[in-house]
Amino acid sequence: MDAWSSQQLSTLYGREIFRSREADETHALVTHELKTHRSTWGRGNVDAVFCRAELSALSLCILRYGCDVDIEPDTLGNFVLVQMPLRGHAEVHTGGQTVQIHPGQGAVVSAHKPVRLRWHADCEQLMLKIDLARLQDVARRTFAARPAGGAGAAAEIGEIDFELPLRLDDAAGTQWCRMVAGLASLLPADGHEPYDPRWLAHYEDNLMLYLLCHRPNSVRRQHDALRLGSEAASMRQLRLAEEFMRSRLDAPLSLEDVAEAAGVSRRALGLLFRRYRDLSPMEVLRNMRLDAAHAQLARHDGASVTEVAFSCGFSHLSRFAACYRERFGRLPRETSREPARH
Structure with a gap:
């Protein structure tokens, strides 16, 4: 499934942060750009590329390693990572589960759970990095239950766990892909005026809200139970x-x-x-x-x-x-x- 066209991602590909053929250099650069982690390099030659566009609460990234590599960041800490392979495949090990991800099936990696990732040499991913505090704020405004009678402060939102895998080829997943592609299309090209940041922030919140409402997660389950x-x-x-x-x-x-x-x-x-x-x-x-x-x-x-x-x-x-x-x-x-x- 070609969820994203090259034209939709062309501006993001134009935001190249680094390119490297060295394992140690790639490890250091990914650590700097994303998260401290351990990496174990496997077969294939390193041919790494990392592109990124930052908004207020979201970052769109494209990453490839060009070879097999095992990555262990422990926990992500202050962000949630949506992984959506553009080509190839990888494995995600978290919360006692192991899932294969590939075009048509991704994963939402929770911020607080230890995770291990195995990227295969053919894997290139589009990733959406979501600020955890902003995601919790959207969840709080949408789902937090109030005491009986509607009075009092809303309950606090704790950790947010998303079920694995993230289906990208069903109806909800297809709509998600359209929304992510829409976000990518809003990135201003060189020489073009950026969109109003207030409107972009609303688009970001809407993307997070869609993920919370249409992908099984702990906040929604708790809300439904309450x-x-x-x-x-x-x-x-x-x-x-x-x-x-x-x-x-x-x-x-x-x-x-x-x-x-x-x-x-x-x-x-x-x-x-x-x-x-x-x-x-x-x-x-x-x-x-x-x-x-x-x-x-x-x-x-x-x-x-x-x-x-x-x-x-x-x-x-x-x-x-x-x-x-x-x-x-x-x-x-x-x-x-x-x-x-x-």
């Missing part, structure tokens, strides 16, 4: 509120009474009912009382409309009649006079 837990807690609070109201239809209830029974604030209670019932708590209580009154009147047990209204929590008969007609399309006395159904 959301499911929050959903269960919300349904439990809703059930407590409705059971409390249903058991006290004849009693004068305030919003504070219901909120206390559910164990939430008045504001949270209102949000809860709006979300799941599309009504306010007091509207739900009114409908419960009307349904109870309707059922009692339909039983024809000898109780008058006034007695039914009072027993269901209505103290104003005219208001009760108006609400009843709005809900059932008839007045209470019409229901009480209907023939009993057997």
